[in-house]
Amino acid sequence: MTLSPADWNALWLTLRLASVSTLVLLVLGTPLAWWLARTRHWLKGPVAALVALPLVLPPSVLGFYLLISLGPNGPIGQLTQGLGIGLLPFTFAGLVVGSVLYSLPFVVQPIQNAFQAVGDRPLDAAATLRAGPWDRFWTVAVPLAKPGFISATVLGFAHTVGEFGVVLMIGGNIPDETRVASVQIYDHVEALAYDQAHALAAVLVVFSFAALATLYTLQRRNTHLNWGRS
Amino acid sequence: MSDALQLRFQHRYPGFELDVDLSLPGKGITAIFGPSGCGKTTLLQCIAGLERAQLGQLTVADQRWQDDNQFLPTHRRPLGYVFQESSLFEHLNVAGNLDYAAKRADAGKAALSRSAIIELLGLDTLLRRRTFELSGGERQRVAIARALLVNPSLLLMDEPLASLDNPRRAEILPYLETLHDELACPILYVSHAADEVARLADHLVVMDAGRVHSSGPLTELLSRADDPLRLGDQSGVVVETRLAERSDDWGLMRLENGALSLWVGDNGKALDDRIRVRILARDVSLSLSEATDSSILNRLPARIIQLADSGNASVTVQLDIGHQTLLARLTRRSVAELSLQPGQTVWAQIKSTALLR
Numbered sequence: 001m002t003l004s005p006a007d008w009n010a011l012w013l014t015l016r017l018a019s020v021s022t023l024v025l026l027v028l029g030t031p032l033a034w035w036l037a038r039t040r041h042w043l044k045g046p047v048a049a050l051v052a053l054p055l056v057l058p059p060s061v062l063g064f065y066l067l068i069s070l071g072p073n074g075p076i077g078q079l080t081q082g083l084g085i086g087l088l089p090f091t092f093a094g095l096v097v098g099s100v101l102y103s104l105p106f107v108v109q110p111i112q113n114a115f116q117a118v119g120d121r122p123l124d125a126a127a128t129l130r131a132g133p134w135d136r137f138w139t140v141a142v143p144l145a146k147p148g149f150i151s152a153t154v155l156g157f158a159h160t161v162g163e164f165g166v167v168l169m170i171g172g173n174i175p176d177e178t179r180v181a182s183v184q185i186y187d188h189v190e191a192l193a194y195d196q197a198h199a200l201a202a203v204l205v206v207f208s209f210a211a212l213a214t215l216y217t218l219q220r221r222n223t224h225l226n227w228g229r230s
Numbered sequence: 231m232s233d234a235l236q237l238r239f240q241h242r243y244p245g246f247e248l249d250v251d252l253s254l255p256g257k258g259i260t261a262i263f264g265p266s267g268c269g270k271t272t273l274l275q276c277i278a279g280l281e282r283a284q285l286g287q288l289t290v291a292d293q294r295w296q297d298d299n300q301f302l303p304t305h306r307r308p309l310g311y312v313f314q315e316s317s318l319f320e321h322l323n324v325a326g327n328l329d330y331a332a333k334r335a336d337a338g339k340a341a342l343s344r345s346a347i348i349e350l351l352g353l354d355t356l357l358r359r360r361t362f363e364l365s366g367g368e369r370q371r372v373a374i375a376r377a378l379l380v381n382p383s384l385l386l387m388d389e390p391l392a393s394l395d396n397p398r399r400a401e402i403l404p405y406l407e408t409l410h411d412e413l414a415c416p417i418l419y420v421s422h423a424a425d426e427v428a429r430l431a432d433h434l435v436v437m438d439a440g441r442v443h444s445s446g447p448l449t450e451l452l453s454r455a456d457d458p459l460r461l462g463d464q465s466g467v468v469v470e471t472r473l474a475e476r477s478d479d480w481g482l483m484r485l486e487n488g489a490l491s492l493w494v495g496d497n498g499k500a501l502d503d504r505i506r507v508r509i510l511a512r513d514v515s516l517s518l519s520e521a522t523d524s525s526i527l528n529r530l531p532a533r534i535i536q537l538a539d540s541g542n543a544s545v546t547v548q549l550d551i552g553h554q555t556l557l558a559r560l561t562r563r564s565v566a567e568l569s570l571q572p573g574q575t576v577w578a579q580i581k582s583t584a585l586l587r
Contacts, residue, residue: 126330135334143319
């Protein structure tokens with residue numbers, strides 16, 4: 001029960017995809033979470049629902065629409081072609097786009113909740129101490145929302161590692177380009193190579209368990225801090 | 231301009247309207263007094279720019295902070311703010327909280343140095359503590375120090391003691407008194423506790439339902455017979471006195487302000503020290519002649535200025551003792567039996583006097 005070079009490649013690709021996607025998610029998700037946490041705009045509800053959609057939709061639905069819109073006749077496909085980037089389906093970049101949408105709620109929601117928990121008081125206090133809006137955001141809101149950012153990072157990363165349906169729809173099965181670990185396991189099972197499938201699946205189980213266990217242990221410790229506060 | 235604070239705010243919510251037009255002194259403590267829900271905190275938030283009044287004009291020490299055309303955001307207003315509950319940053323320890331303010335302090339000569347502020351509020355031993363390890367009283371002391379560290383031109387305090395129990399309040403009040411003596415900038419102090427106000431304030435604004443009911447020097451408002459603060463049983467005057475002499479034989483000292491002269495228990499202050507005392511109206515009784523056979527030590531001749539009905543069976547009598555005003559609360563029956571009239575000369579007997587500071 002050892003991993004073949006192809007298995008290693010699939011794992012490496014999975015890690016790369018999850019890392020890049022998590023990074024993009026943090027960059028895009030943080031301002032979105034901030035807006036959702038603080039706005040009273042009527043669009044808040046619809047936008048929040050849009051962000052949460054990947055939680056309830058079958059990944060194949062998400063993948064299907066992505067395939068259409070990123071494809072040669074889709075609006076985004078036409079745009080990317082016009083920009084000279086070419087077409088995204090069946091490329092690593094396409095997978096990143098899919099993963100970002102697929103894991104969006106897992107990153108936005110913890111950060112949004114954390115920002116909401118921070119509340120107005122510390123930000124008002126910072127304003128009375130001469131801190132401008134950016135200053136307040138970086139020196140008060142982000143540090144106080146740190147538990148939310150940790151959850152978002154771990155969940156976003158782990159969820160992207162566990163992605164399968166969207167990848168299959170828009171990534172296909174190209175070695176070193178789009179064949180991630182979950183697809184590789186599927187291939188092994190299709191080929192009745194159960195030993196290989198076992199090895200790779202075990203790696204994913206161990207990884208996911210370790211990531212979540214670490215997260216929940218950290219959260220427990222934070223709760224203790226909160227209790228000490230009151 | 232003697233009045234360094236000019237403010238006018240109009241702000242309407244569903245079910246509440248703030249409408250305030252005030253000129254306040256540019257130094258000392260101005261207490262904003264009133265029942266909860268009267269708009270005290272909203273007024274303070276308007277001054278700080280945390281709440282944007284629909285109509286607002288604000289000038290502090292000849293600097294325009296707000297009018298119809300401009301609105302200085304909170305972080306550009308040279309103020310300090312102490313919130314009702316703890317507002318400390320929990321991701322920083324005590325020193326970190328203080329540094330946060332010090333780093334952003336207004337340039338120019340600081341009124342008080344960092345070390346002076348830390349000493350003033352007794353924080354040396356707390357600097358390395360995490361904020362959640364502090365008691366409520368310690369937290370408010372850190373919050374006050376942090377507000378002072380930005381070197382404010384105006385210090386706003388929103389019921390800083392309201393969330394504390396009595397022993398904790400007693401622990402902080404002396405710090406606030408020191409602050410009053412050390413700080414050059416004016417302090418707006420929101421409170422609904424009469425004893426705090428009597429002890430700390432120089433000037434008083436009484437608010438009711440979003441409007442200013444009355445505004446004036448503390449001693450003046452407290453000596454009005456119509457009880458503008460609605461203190462009822464707790465109404466009474468506050469007098470600034472001087473320690474004039476002491477009698478070591480009896481353990482007493484004599485305080486005076488003009489013709490008002492009071493023997494009270496010696497508290498060890500030095501001769502000529504200024505001492506603020508509070509004399510509750512219910513602790514003053516009147517007699518037509520001097521009751522030399524009474525155990526009450528302080529008996530002073532006084533002239534009745536006016537009598538005001540104070541509800542139920544009682545009447546508040548405003549007295550003049552050589553240009554110093556005193557209030558006495560009597561039953562309506564006593565007033566009738568002695569047939570007290572304005573202009574009449576009587577003897578005031580003062581049963582007890584509270585030394586405030």
